[in-house]
Amino acid sequence: TAPLALALDLPQNFLLKCLEQVRKIQADSTALQEKLCATHRLCHPEELVLLGHSLGIPQARLSRCSSQTLQLMGCLDQLHRGLFLYQGLLQALAGVSPELAPTVDLLHLDIADFATNIWQQMEDLGVDPAVKPTQGTMPTFTSAFQRRAGGVLVASNLQSFLEGAYRALHYLAEA
Amino acid sequence: LEDCAHIRVSTPIVRLGDPVTASCTINQTCSSLGPESQIVWKLEAELQPGGKQQHLPNGAQESTITLPHLNHPRALLSCCLLWRGSLQILDQAELQAGYPPVVPSNLSCLMNLTTNSLFCQWEPGPDSYLSTSFTLKSFKSRENCQTPMGSIPDCMAEDRQSHCSIPRKHLQLYQYMGIWVQAKNALGTSKSSQLCLSPIDVVKLEPPTLGALYPSPRKDPPQPECLQLHWETWKPSLYMEQKCELRHQPQLGEAHWTVVSPLPSTVPGYELCGLLPSTVYILQIRCIRWPLPGYWSNWSPILKLVTG
């Protein structure tokens, strides 16, 4: 069925809340990036690509959410898996530094809220996967610097993920 | 060495006006008691007649008294002995009287984005005269808050306070939670009715910052009956879709407010016309989360401007 028809199954309230949650998480993530830059002068993810490869920071895919190939249930599932992945990555950043910890904690709470919101909607639509996703292997950050550099890379990847999510949700809300 | 004397009270905390029964046992060791030593009861400073005294097999003496109505929230009951012409206090017990807690009412909650916590307050009801603890209890749930889906730590109100704030880390902003207040003292427990809300839906915003546009743009022809304004959303709520209301009135005379609504929450430049020229106007703005639910912010501080 065309994505638009399926979008009708989604309550408008759910889509409005999701859009708001994406904007909230984007604001949290920007706050983290600004603090990493101000406190540790790590301002450009492009300077940390090589390190990122060696740390092996996984990224979340949103292939079923792009407007050309939007597949609603697959998109919701990918959104939930992506948010679940970012919860794991943020937990791996635990102990990043006292100045950043509150920002990372808030970001983690907001992402968890969003993931729960999507999971509950999938349950209501009866399309929730039989088993909740389990966390894959997470990178191990062995030094304070790696946790900060990891923070820059995770925040940057998260922003791209959120932009994709926002486009898809906005597309569905406009349907 | 046994105690010289010991008071035992049936129930040290009773309802105001209820009876209290106490007994006082005075041991022989209590400095060569004469057989006829008379045990005397005092409540605060008043002697209490009606103590029934008896000898115990072990040589001790015991007096039992029932105070028909305890009308003091706090009272000291003393067990005394007439000894060499003076009344000797041998033991004391603190009695308390009050009421079981009334059901707390008017429970309401606000999500405070500055402190990032859910602030709830309630009416404690009349004083129960007993130390009463108020606990905000809640659980995670789905839509109708019928079935708990996850626990949330209790929020203990501080002494004599009728509010409590649940911190962000215990909240799921976009999920429903059942929430109520429990009042508990020595005479019982009571529960308020339960609210069912999701914290983000009870958000109360701060108003935007309202200001005049400087330098107010040159108009040709000049428009003396217009004001150039701008306002900026309160930063912590930038991510929320909102609608706002602007109200204005001439400062003097018993004018009434004119309200302009709905307005967006951030406007770099807004021209308000249809005003009286060269008149001092007072303006205020407020916003609310919209179309998703929320509470109106307070009105912003008054902005005073003069038309051309």
Add this chain to the structure above:
Amino acid sequence: LEDCAHIRVSTPIVRLGDPVTASCTINQTCSSLGPESQIVWKLEAELQPGGKQQHLPNGAQESTITLPHLNHPRALLSCCLLWRGSLQILDQAELQAGYPPVVPSNLSCLMNLTTNSLFCQWEPGPDSYLSTSFTLKSFKSRENCQTPMGSIPDCMAEDRQSHCSIPRKHLQLYQYMGIWVQAKNALGTSKSSQLCLSPIDVVKLEPPTLGALYPSPRKDPPQPECLQLHWETWKPSLYMEQKCELRHQPQLGEAHWTVVSPLPSTVPGYELCGLLPSTVYILQIRCIRWPLPGYWSNWSPILKLVTG
């Protein structure tokens, strides 16, 4: 998975202006390193030439650099690699530079009878640019504080504070104690000279409460050049023998203070004469523990009275 790169710094905290040597080892695992990959050093945002690079037997590459003078109290040293045309940061180390702590000076202590603690303060000296902890150390002793007779817990000054208060429970008010301040940071430790005092001998009192005598007693004949005063010792110091000083001057003109001394610390009624009639006078009083040692209290708040 070994670290991609790792900086080792000889001493991460040095004296300001001293050299710092660091080495950065980049492992082969760091994603297909070309043999000619060049390790580049940056201090904050500035490139640092002079890194000596070498291949290690295990295929890793290591660069060593010596910064001749570290002039920043805080600086981030980055080990980077030129990779596909962009400078990639692989590790960072925080360098700190400063001075060993200067000897704290002007240590002085006051026994505060309100907080019941020995309040000591000192001059910390110039900023050492390093996090420096100040600890008030003391020991119980006899007269000359040469031989410690009992330990007293250290008093850790709060961050960036140059005072500390030793609570009553650690003090023997009438015994001598040796007391000094230790300053400590990553580059060293320094000790102030030692005071030898007994807390009660450095008591600083609060002034008595000075007031006019109401109703001022009828005098026959009336004495326009007198004022009727009374004062009451500061309650917490009632047990101490004290002497006091009263000073007064007409409010106007460039008068100077006239001091009446010595006076007792509590006087129900005191007649101050020899004043100018119908003139506004300002008066103050202060007291000191006496004949036993102590410090003068501050002057009491000004009392304004008009002579007859």
